Amino acid sequence: MREEIIEKLNEVKAHITKIEELNKLSALAYWDMKISMPKKALEQRSNTLGYLAGEIFKLSTGKEVKGFLDYFMPKLDQLSQTNRAMIKKLKKEYDETKKIPEKTYKEYTIAKSLSEAAWEEAKEKNDFKIFEPHLEKMINFNVEFAKYYGYEENVYDALLNRYEEGMTVKKLDEIFGELKEGILDLLKYIEASNKNINRDFLHDKFKIKKQKKLSKYLLELIKFDGEAGILGETTHPFTLDLGNKDVRITTHYHEDDLLSNIFSIIHEGGHGLYEQHISDELIGTGLEHGASMGIHESQSRFYENIIGRSEEFLKIILPYIKKEFSGFKKVKLKEFYEAVNYVKPSLIRTEADELTYSLHIIIRYEIEKKLINKEIEVKDLPRIWNEKYMEYLGVKAKSDSEGILQDMHWSAGDFGYFPSYALGNIYAGQFLNQILKDNELAITELENGDLSYIDNWLKDKIHKYGARYTPEELIKNVTGEDISTKYFLRYLDDKYKKIYTPL
Amino acid sequence: MREEIIEKLNEVKAHITKIEELNKLSALAYWDMKISMPKKALEQRSNTLGYLAGEIFKLSTGKEVKGFLDYFMPKLDQLSQTNRAMIKKLKKEYDETKKIPEKTYKEYTIAKSLSEAAWEEAKEKNDFKIFEPHLEKMINFNVEFAKYYGYEENVYDALLNRYEEGMTVKKLDEIFGELKEGILDLLKYIEASNKNINRDFLHDKFKIKKQKKLSKYLLELIKFDGEAGILGETTHPFTLDLGNKDVRITTHYHEDDLLSNIFSIIHEGGHGLYEQHISDELIGTGLEHGASMGIHESQSRFYENIIGRSEEFLKIILPYIKKEFSGFKKVKLKEFYEAVNYVKPSLIRTEADELTYSLHIIIRYEIEKKLINKEIEVKDLPRIWNEKYMEYLGVKAKSDSEGILQDMHWSAGDFGYFPSYALGNIYAGQFLNQILKDNELAITELENGDLSYIDNWLKDKIHKYGARYTPEELIKNVTGEDISTKYFLRYLDDKYKKIYTPL
Structure with missing residues (x-):
């Protein structure tokens, strides 16, 4: 029996590995499309992405997976925590994909591309009417999907659950x-x-070449592993993982805006660190990704805001910025800190x-x-x-x-x-509180220029586990509490009252 | 019956399209590995490439293909020229892959990576002995493969045939x-x-930035479509196609060598033009590639040598080079031409x-x-x-x-x-002869700076057909003759006797 389970587990992992290979190829094809691909290849590339999506669909919903689930679901309590999480995740994806009738899903795919195009046109022409009927359809499809997915109280819960398991x-x-x-x-x-x-010194020209150098400096500072990831350039920054050894982030450069690049780098860098720190042991389980969209966002926002916009962090990077950008020569740390944290609805x-x-x-x-x-x-x-x-x-x-x-x-x-975006802020506040409980100097000591403590803490408590825990389990494991806005609000209060109280 | 054939043809094409998608993904993963991939991702990328190779193997040798071949091989004469070529190519690949026992092929794959590593070490340590036993194995495997492939006269014919169909x-x-x-x-x-x-002016410093600009100029000059292809940088230049709308070439830059980049660009550009010009009608037939390695090489060498090293072409690019590189200021066309065509064993x-x-x-x-x-x-x-x-x-x-x-x-x-490399030279000589038969001013008029005539000629006579014809058929169709060294030798004779006859 034990042997049979082990053998079956190997079969599951081999199957998941195939799905992961196709996911990686899909991510690579997407990355290349955004970074390198020549213009005329768009149609062909769309076909390739469509082909991959179809293959992933087949592998995720096929008889093989059903067989695995039939076998393992009654035996969950005999499995290790990781294997149990692996089977549960496989089931979640199977259910989400399988429950929607193929015909409906095909119609949705077509409607979706029309909708995206209509939105683009509507935005360009500043005319909501163009988008209206498509949005209507997208809503109706999602209401239908929600019914297939199932929910207990509110139809919207079914959709929430796809991005943040357990959220209602x-x-x-x-x-x-x-x-x-x-x-x-x-x-x-x-x-x-x-x-x-005073934000005057932010209105200046910042040479792209120097900003690119700054990007490298920042990534190194936050301990992004340059041998297990690369930086690209796109209009809208994003992070993409092709496995924990190949994490790709992008930023954008605007000559008249230095902060946009800085905080894009730190934000995407936060996502990137999460992916790079995921344990090798999870490879082939389908758990080698973040725990949820909200938890992922908590990491990017933790880096971007709690670390990146802290006085201690700015103290590290200001000398570098002064050296590279002459307009910053006379800027004092306090001025920089206030300008970076300027609030304006x-x-x-x-x-x-x-x-x-x-x-x-x-x-x-x-x-x-x-x-x-x-x-x-x-x-x-x-x-x-x-x-x-x-x-x-x-x-x-x-x-x-x-x-x-x-x-x-x-x-x-x-x-x-x-x-997910706001949940990320809330989680980040809870993580900050826990870090300070573990070491009250964790943030203060950042000014020495070393992010190792933060890096290791996040890695050991959160990152390395990938999707082994649901967000609910994770926040409980790490902080001993359920989700709570208390800490994020207290952090905001402490920070902004200090900044906005005239001396 | 007619309808059944059409339906079956669509099935074949759908199947080939899948194989082509995987081939494209494999090419993309390779490109990315050479151009972008972070260092630590190597093992994972090797797994991905291995996974793709396995899937391609399955699709190329599976029952489905056998079914197609059983159905179509007795009906070849009922098919159009293109469909016939499609089925023949499918059969050639099926045979080449299927005939080798899986066990042998697996052993070969392992032996091959050991052999490649041993060669690298041997080259580095300058010690043939390290490589010797591995080379022995590679030879034995190929002799065995040749027997599986089959041949009429010489065992080596079976291997030749893989790269140049019909060659003996x-x-x-x-x-x-x-x-x-x-x-x-x-x-x-x-x-x-x-x-x-005189080659003194070639020993100079040529700024990489300016060489990169020159690369773009050259690609535009030879009519490489920048919206259907991109240029990258690698130690060893190569060309890769991800379809006729996405052709990727690379070059290398050496600050002390201007010619190496120039002729790499023109050489790879020649390969690239071939791929870009392949007709859309061939997409999904498996024929959307070059006719053979030799024919492909004929195109790169035609561009690199016959065009690129001609006095007429050099007359176009010399003013540009003079403008960018001050060491060329006083160089005369004749000097440039002679330096570029300097012969030294x-x-x-x-x-x-x-x-x-x-x-x-x-x-x-x-x-x-x-x-x-x-x-x-x-x-x-x-x-x-x-x-x-x-x-x-x-x-x-x-x-x-x-x-x-x-x-x-x-x-x-x-x-x-x-x-293939030398066959490319020979074919190129035959194509040159035919172009001049069609338009005796085709080369002379290059000096006006317009490569349209050459571009269109090669496209219409050779490129657009992809692999629809075997090399034997193609050379016969285009020139009315079989392969012949006469024209390449005559070209060499005319050119080099003129250069090397003291006035």
């Missing part, structure tokens, strides 16, 4: 409610403070400051939850969007392009994804 | 005999001429001049033919190599590394491949 509307309403309240309170404080922050999510960012997400969450529950209508979206932006952030989009049309997620049918 | 020892002995005689005669003439050629094949290059190939052909026929022994190779180099080229290697160990081909078991 009930929990999110509570968590995001607290978060919103805390941030809005703090915003009021900041707005009342009348503190003047704005329209565009991806350009938001650390504090108001979560409000952008909460707006999207509130809207998509209602869309999926059919509580609001698509045609009313521009109005609803604008009302919420006015209410929470006090800003008004001049056009749909910078309002309801700004993000591509919904056009691609990705409902349930947005919350 | 009998033909090659005759062709290469003529070629050797012609070249040796011409070499004697040149050595007797005592002509002094030397030791290293890849650095040989146009005239003596084929002698390097003939030496390798003579040796590998005897090795496969077991007429000489591996242990005697260094001596045999050195004797032939002395006899044909009058040079003596100071070490095995620059002698018998210089090329990697044999270490990878690639016997029968070397002749």
Whole structure:
């Protein structure tokens, strides 16, 4: 019996390894498309990506997997923690893919590409009407999918669960409610403070060549392994893993903006470190990825904001920046710190400051939850969007392009994804609290220029486990608590009250 | 019946398309490995390439292909020329792959990687003994394969046929005999001429940045489509196709050598044009590649030597070079032309001049033919190599590394491949003759800076057909003749006697 299980486990792993190989090839084909591929190859490349998606679908939903699941599901308690997680993940993917009738999925694939194209056109022409019918379809497909996936309380839970296992509307309403309240309170404080922050030195020309050198410096500083990853350049920065020895991140360069590259590098670097630190032991289990979108985002945001925008970290990098960019010559650390953490409610999510960012997400969450529950209508979206932006952030989009049309997620049918970004902030706050419990000087000592402690802590407590734990299990294992907004809010409060209290 | 055939043809094409997708992914993974991949990803990438090779093997030798062949082989005369060629190519690959017992092939794969590693070590340590037993094995495997493949007269024919369908020892002995005689005669003439050629201006520093600009200029000049291909940088230049819309070539840059980059670009560009010009109609037939290694090489060598080293072409590019590289300021066209076509027998094949290059190939052909026929022994190779180099080229290697160990081909078991290089020269001479028959000003008018005529001619007569014709059929279709050394030798004679006759 024992021997039979071992043999079967090897078969499962061999099967998962095939799926992972195809996933890697798909990631590689995507990377190449964004970085190198000549223009005219687009159609052919789409065929290749389609071919791979089809093969992955077949391998993930075939009889073989069903056989594995039939065999192992009744025996879960006989398996090691890792093997159990492997089987559960295989089942989750099998269910999610298999439950949707092939015909429906094909229709969805076609509708999705039309929707994405319509969104692009609508954004360009600043005309929500063009996108409206497609968005409607994307919502309907997702409502249908949610029913196939199954849920207990709220139809939207089924979608949330794909990106953040165990997350529900009930929990999110509570968590995001607290978060919103805390941030809005703090915003009021900041707005009342009348503190003047100098950002003049940020309006300068920063040579791309020097920015590229800076990127390398930053990646080395945060301990991104340059022999197990590479840096590329794309309009929208992203991270892609082709295994823990081949993690690829991108950044963008704007001559008139130094901060954008710096914090893209640190953000994507945070995602990248997660992938690089995943244990070799998980290779071939399907668990050699992050635990969830929210946990992944917690790592990028931890690096970007909690580390990257800390006074201690800025103290490390300021001398380097001064040396390379003459406009920074007279900038004092305090000035730099304040400029980097300048808070100003704005329209565009991806350009938001650390504090108001979560409000952008909460707006999207509130809207998509209602869309999926059919509580609001698509045609009313521009109005609803604008009302919420006015209410929470006090800003008004001049056009749909910078309002309801700004993000591509919904056009691609990705409902349930947005919350991950704010969950990342919340988790990051909890991890910070735990790090400081373990070593109260962990952040203070950063100013010595060595990120080893942070690097090892995250690696040992989070990264190396990959997807072995669900986000719920992981946060409990690491901090002893369930998800809680307390620590992130306290961090924000401490930080921004200090900055925005006039001396 | 007609309908059944059409349906079956669609099935074949769908099957070949799958194989082609995997081939493209394999090419992409290889490209990325050479250009981008981080160091530590090597093992994982080898697994990916191994996985793809296995899948391609399965698809190329499976029951499905057998079914197609059983169905179509008796019906070949009912098919169009293209479909017939498609089925024949499928059969050729099926036979070549299927005939070798799986066990033997696995042993070979292992022996091959050991052999490649041993060759590297032997070359580094300048010690043929290290490589000797591995070379022995590679030869034995190839002799065994040749028996599986089958042949009529000479065991080596079976290997030749893999790279150049229809080629035999009998033909090659005759062709290469003529070629050797012609070249040796011409070499004697040149050595007797005592002509002094100035190459001083080639010994200079040529900034890499400017060389990169020059690469782009050259690719545009020869009409390489920059939207259907890209240029990369590797130690050893190569060409890779991911379909006719995505053709990738590489070059190398040496600050002390301008010509190496120039002629690498033109050479690989010639391969690249061939791939870019293959007709869309052939996509999914397995014929969307070059007709043979020899024909492919004829295109790269036609561009590199016949076009690239012509006085007319050099007249186009000299002003550009003068503008970019100050050391060329006073160089006259005639000086440039002579320096580029300077003949000097030397030791290293890849650095040989146009005239003596084929002698390097003939030496390798003579040796590998005897090795496969077991007429000489591996242990005697260094001596045999050195004797032939002395006899044909009058040079003596100071070490095995620059002698018998210089090329990697044999270490990878690639016997029968070397002749392609010289066949390329011969075919190129025949194509030149035909172009001049069609338009006697085709080369003369190059000096106007427009390569359209040549580009269109090669595209319409050769490139667009891909592998629809065997090399034998193609040369006959294009020139009305079988392979013949006459035209290449006449071209060499005309060119080099003019250069080496003192005025």
